[in-house]
Amino acid sequence: MSRDIAGTNNAPLTSELFHTKVYKPNQGRIVRQLTALAIWVVVALGCWSLYATLRGFLPAGSMLIPAIPMVTLAIGLWIGYRLVNWPQFADFLIAVEAEMNKVTWPAKDELIRASVVVIFTIFFLAVALFLFDVIWQFIFNFLGVTS
Structure with a gap:
């Protein structure tokens, strides 16, 4: 893992995709969970659209029609989960939650x-x-x- 001058983690996202650890699990939980949920909704809607598109292009009964969107969905959900635990992005989301806690509503x-x-x-x-x-x-x- 590479670190910059300030000591923050600068590991690229591609290396973070293959870890299962949660980065700073007790910080910024609400913002990170909502961000992951938003990413997952976008991925799910994209996969639904892909499914509808494939139904129009591939022959009926083809196993690829549900398989491609399901694999894409699984990959997208995992990337969304890992993205909110990527140290650079997670630190940003933690800072966002800290600032939102300072707001006087x-x-x-x-x-x-x-x-x-x-x-x-x-x-x-x-x-x-x-x-x-x-x-x-x-x-x-x-x-x-x-x-």
Whole structure:
């Protein structure tokens, strides 16, 4: 394993794929689990799409139709698991969770007030842009620039 000046692990992901150890298991668990879940969902949806595509290209009854997506799914799930335990990425996710723990979340009434302000502002800007578009379209039509 190579280490940089700060002492962090710089092993490439390819060498980490063949380990089963969990890197810093008690740190950043929630963020790492949610990240792994998101990766797994993307891999599963991709394999489902691959399965549907193969059903259209390969002859019916071919054993390759379910086999290729299943092997791809297994590899993708393993890579997703190992990715969140890759020291460089895991340290980033640990830092993300540490920063999220520092966030002061708004109370419910403050959240509602802020949401109303944002929704009103977006609505007002949409109406203003619509009116600008109508006015400029009228001016250009009057001048004969557009038909």
